Amino acid sequence: LSEAFTRPKVMHQLAKLGFTQSYTYFAWRNTKWELIQYFNELTQTEVREYFHPNLWPNTPDILTEYLQFGGRPAFMSRLVLAGTLAASYGIYGPAFELCEAVPREPGSEEYLDSEKYETKNWDIRKPDSLKDFIGRVNRIRRENPALQGNWSLRFHEVDNEQLICYSKRTDDQSDVVLVVVNLDPHHTQSGWIEFPLDDLDIDPQKPYQMHDLLSDARYLWQGPRNYVELNPQLVPAHIFRIRRRVRSERDFDYYI
Numbered sequence: 001l002s003e004a005f006t007r008p009k010v011m012h013q014l015a016k017l018g019f020t021q022s023y024t025y026f027a028w029r030n031t032k033w034e035l036i037q038y039f040n041e042l043t044q045t046e047v048r049e050y051f052h053p054n055l056w057p058n059t060p061d062i063l064t065e066y067l068q069f070g071g072r073p074a075f076m077s078r079l080v081l082a083g084t085l086a087a088s089y090g091i092y093g094p095a096f097e098l099c100e101a102v103p104r105e106p107g108s109e110e111y112l113d114s115e116k117y118e119t120k121n122w123d124i125r126k127p128d129s130l131k132d133f134i135g136r137v138n139r140i141r142r143e144n145p146a147l148q149g150n151w152s153l154r155f156h157e158v159d160n161e162q163l164i165c166y167s168k169r170t171d172d173q174s175d176v177v178l179v180v181v182n183l184d185p186h187h188t189q190s191g192w193i194e195f196p197l198d199d200l201d202i203d204p205q206k207p208y209q210m211h212d213l214l215s216d217a218r219y220l221w222q223g224p225r226n227y228v229e230l231n232p233q234l235v236p237a238h239i240f241r242i243r244r245r246v247r248s249e250r251d252f253d254y255y256i
Contacts, residue, residue, distance in 0.1 A: 146169050179238065218243075
């Protein structure tokens with residue numbers, strides 16, 4: 001694993017020399033623009049030929065300001081981003097599950113009473129643990145081959161700077177996943193998504209189903225432009241799997 005505490009040039013050289021995974025600057029890419037620029041570089045340029053990103057929202061050394069001040073929704077949104085933007089990701093387990101967010105001192109990105117320096121007993125059975133949510137995201141990753149690669153990542157237009165939208169798909173398009181994340185951990189955000197249907201064999205004049213794998217809710221969309229709204233106090237993200245065909249009365253044998 002090539003470390004992020006090296007300069008970019010050194011990190012890229014280490015990847016070329018044979019490191020199979022490379023740590024990234026993901027932890028410090030928080031705005032929509034920063035995320036799009038960074039991941040387009042990693043997945044849509046020659047960098048992708050040798051650099052295999054591994055995303056970590058936190059580590060024993062890093063507690064970002066976004067996590068310090070964003071509360072539980074910030075941990076949830078960063079988990080979804082890490083688990084869907086790249087094929088490989090990790091978390092500093094118990095501290096992340098329990099949304100530990102107290103820094104050593106104001107302005108520090110070190111944990112207070114860091115486990116690097118003392119043994120800690122974690123109560124991972126706390127009712128507010130993110131364990132179940134983490135398990136759900138991991139199950140979604142396991143069951144959707146589209147999320148197991150990096151090269152198909154595409155970002156899509158949303159008319160709200162606090163919402164980021166992107167998709168991944170398998171080569172045969174049997175699995176197409178669309179992700180929407182609210183980057184604002186404090187406020188409900190809404191907007192209109194532009195998701196092109198041209199190459200998905202979806203008739204823009206007919207409805208298609210969007211299955212949210214996080215909540216198990218299903219929505220009927222039509223055409224390339226659709227509305228989303230995300231309350232971070234509930235779930236700050238959608239992970240949609242696209243179901244191209246919606247059954248109608250014409251599917252029944254007795255329809256004449």
